Amino acid sequence: METRSNNPLKLLSAAAAAIACAATAAAQLSTNADQAALARTGKPAALPELATNAPPAPALEAPATTPQRWNWHFQNTEVVQGYPAFPAQYSGANSLPAGGETRESVSLDVMAGVRLWSGAEAHVDGLMWQGFGLADTLGAEGFPNGEAFRLGTSVPNGSLTRLFIRQTIGLGGEPEAVPDDQLTLAGQQDVSRLTFTLGRFSAKDIFDNNAYANDPRTQFMSWGLMANEAWDYPADAIGYDTGIAIELNRPKWTLRFGFFQMPRVPNSQTGDDRFLTWPFSDAAQSGPFLDAWGMVAEFERRYSLLNHPGAIRFLAFLNKANMAEYSTATAILLADGPSANWEAARAFHYKYGFGLNWEQEIVKNVGVFSRLGWNDDQEEGWVFSDVGHAGSLGLSLKGESWHRPDDTFGLAGVISGISKAEQEFLAAGGTGILAGDGNLDYGWEKVVETYYDCGVWKTVHVALDYQFITDPAFNQARGPVSVFGARLHWEF
Numbered sequence: 456m457e458t459r460s461n462n463p464l465k466l467l468s469a470a471a472a473a474i475a476c477a478a479t480a481a482a483q484l485s486t487n488a489d490q491a492a493l494a495r496t497g498k499p500a501a502l503p504e505l506a507t508n509a510p511p512a513p514a515l516e517a518p519a520t521t522p523q524r525w526n527w528h529f530q531n532t533e534v535v536q537g538y539p540a541f542p543a544q545y546s547g548a549n550s551l552p553a554g555g556e557t558r559e560s561v562s563l564d565v566m567a568g569v570r571l572w573s574g575a576e577a578h579v580d581g582l583m584w585q586g587f588g589l590a591d592t593l594g595a596e597g598f599p600n601g602e603a604f605r606l607g608t609s610v611p612n613g614s615l616t617r618l619f620i621r622q623t624i625g626l627g628g629e630p631e632a633v634p635d636d637q638l639t640l641a642g643q644q645d646v647s648r649l650t651f652t653l654g655r656f657s658a659k660d661i662f663d664n665n666a667y668a669n670d671p672r673t674q675f676m677s678w679g680l681m682a683n684e685a686w687d688y689p690a691d692a693i694g695y696d697t698g699i700a701i702e703l704n705r706p707k708w709t710l711r712f713g714f715f716q717m718p719r720v721p722n723s724q725t726g727d728d729r730f731l732t733w734p735f736s737d738a739a740q741s742g743p744f745l746d747a748w749g750m751v752a753e754f755e756r757r758y759s760l761l762n763h764p765g766a767i768r769f770l771a772f773l774n775k776a777n778m779a780e781y782s783t784a785t786a787i788l789l790a791d792g793p794s795a796n797w798e799a800a801r802a803f804h805y806k807y808g809f810g811l812n813w814e815q816e817i818v819k820n821v822g823v824f825s826r827l828g829w830n831d832d833q834e835e836g837w838v839f840s841d842v843g844h845a846g847s848l849g850l851s852l853k854g855e856s857w858h859r860p861d862d863t864f865g866l867a868g869v870i871s872g873i874s875k876a877e878q879e880f881l882a883a884g885g886t887g888i889l890a891g892d893g894n895l896d897y898g899w900e901k902v903v904e905t906y907y908d909c910g911v912w913k914t915v916h917v918a919l920d921y922q923f924i925t926d927p928a929f930n931q932a933r934g935p936v937s938v939f940g941a942r943l944h945w946e947f
Contacts, residue, residue: 522642526635527567530946532672534602535559536589536920536938544932547893549886551594551927551936560586560603562672566617566637574624576640580617584693585610589938595927596842596871596889597679597902599938601671605692605722614732616695619654628706637946650702655727658688658715661700662753663770666814667824667851668867672944676920677904679869680849683810684842685828686772689715689749691725691739691838693732698749709755717747717776721837722888742776746803749774749838765815774806778834781876785883793884793893806834820853824867832874841887845871861910872899873929881929890928898931900924908942918942 537557546553561584568578588603606612617638625645635641638660652661659669659682668680675681682688689696698715718725724732724739732739741747751772758765783800808830816822825848832843849867854860873881881887882895901924908918920940927934 522570523635523640525567525569526640527565528637528947529566530562530564530637530672530944532562532602533559533943534561534586534600534676534940535942536600536940538589538936538938541934541936543934544896545892545894546933547884547886547891549590549593549889549891549928550893550933551590553933556589558587558589558600558603560584560588560600562602564616564637568638568640570640571620574644575620575622577620578617578638579615580638581613582616582693583611583613584608585612593889593891595902595924595936596684596840596900596929597677597869597922597924598889599677599902599904599922599924599940601676601678601681604694606724612732612734614693614695614728615655616693616731617654617656617660618731619652619656622651622653624649624651646704646706648704650700650704652700652702655695655697655731656700657695658690658698658700658713658749658751659694661702661711662688662713662751663768663810663812663826665812665824665826666766667822667865668826668847668849672942673908673916674851674863675849675865675867675904675906676940676942677867677869677902677922678840679845679871679902680847680867680904682839683770683812683826683828684840684845684869684871685808685830686751686770686810687749687774687806687808687830687836687839688751688772689717689774689838691718691728692723696725697727697741707757709753709757711751711753711755713749713751715749715751716741716744717749717774717837718742719747719777721776721778721835747776760815763816763818766813768810768812770810770812772808772810772830774837775803776806776837777801778804778806778837780804780834781874781880781885782833784835784885785876785880788880788883788885797885804834806837807831820855822851824849824851833876836888839888840871841873841877841890842871843873843877845869859910861916863908864906865908866903866905868901868903870899870901871929873897878929890930892928892930892933894932895930896932897929898926900926900929914947915945916943918944 540555543553563583566580587607592603592605626647628646630643633642668675671681696715700713703710719740719742726741728739753770755768779800784797787797810828814824827846829844847869852864854862878897904922906920922938924936
């Protein structure tokens with residue numbers, strides 16, 4: 456078994472923890488000042504000039520309802536994964552090595568937000584990452600580590616992954632509490648509202664969310680469970696992009712629309728990364744604005760079933776980029792051999808698809824979820840995966856029943872497949888974002904994942920994870936593969 460060791464940024468983590476203590480103390484002093492001023496005068500401490508148009512808080516209003524002026528948060532996640540040798544009749548450029556591997560990844564985020572004026576917030580997220588995914592993040596569509604970026608590195612790299620403004624316009628209705636969180640400032644907002652988000656962020660920050668399977672830092676780690684695999688969602692090689700999102704929220708439903716840029720080259724960096732990611736790369740480019748973009752719309756309906764909350768979301772997307780049609784690329788490979796340069800088949804094409812996303816609490820602390828996805832799959836994958844159709848189903852249990860309320864157990868499965876056109880492309884020696892074994896004995900890829908996340912102390916969590924992958928990258932001639940993992944996560 457091959458092993459690659461990476462320094463897990465321990466000095467950075469320690470330094471960040473020290474800074475965290477200082478910032479937490481500063482934030483507490485600010486809060487104490489607000490509370491003291493409220494007790495003396497019935498008004499909170501004076502806000503910055505930009506916020507002076509906001510109405511003063513009533514004399515009897517609890518401090519918790521005072522709009523938060525600024526915040527900052529930190530997270531650190533370390534993942535170690537490995538698998539033993541597995542049977543394989545052949546291997547290709549994008550295959551998981553059959554001899555086994557161990558890899559690790561580390562991520563560290565410092566996030567800050569500030570209130571600009573009434574209803575407006577600005578947020579920034581500085582990410583530092585280090586490490587590699589198994590096989591350099593290749594070889595399985597339901598890739599086992601959602602924290603493993605395609606830009607693997609043995610030394611720390613950094614990026615401003617989020618830099619955006621959010622403007623919320625109240626439309627009336629009962630006020631809703633907004634928590635102090637990594638990308639939100641505490642306060643209140645109307646249940647009926649219109650929200651605009653503009654800047655650099657992840658499409659997954661807003662679309663295709665799920666209460667039980669969404670964040671690989673705290674929940675399931677497989678790519679096939681953190682998102683709808685059939686949605687080739689707009690992003691650079693680490694999952695972020697520049698765009699705009701508009702959300703209309705009503706008491707029982709939300710309608711969302713987003714427009715994002717696309718990278719010029721598949722599975723690569725966008726033009727923003729030339730300035731916002733380091734080390735800097737002159738090769739990072741976005742596609743032509745009018746010819747390389749991704750649009751997505753989503754309708755979410757919230758409901759209650761026997762007093763247990765649930766939600767269902769319908770998603771539709773349309774992408775345009777310089778994508779090769781599988782049929783044209785396959786013809787080149789068959790004519791000139793599997794090593795032929797089939798990129799001449801690329802031209803600006805559209806790719807469209809649909810998705811369903813469902814979550815339902817069954818009883819307190821027990822929930823189920825599912826995703827279904829489909830796209831036309833006649834063009835190559837550009838940013839996320841090579842999947843043409845997929846489905847997942849899972850279960851999540853909180854540990855309160857066994858007196859561990861901060862623990863979570865999860866069990867889920869995901870299956871994914873591809874069109875006949877893509878099958879012929881891979882069989883002819885073509886390679887995609889994740890798949891490409893040099894040949895293909897087609898079968899649906901199937902992944903089962905289970906994890907136990909244990910709350911160790913306050914916001915420090917340790918998780919053990921196991922994934923069983925059958926027919927990785929749609930190939931019955933390879934596998935199955937057992938992937939064992941462990942995760943350390945803490946945040947404040």
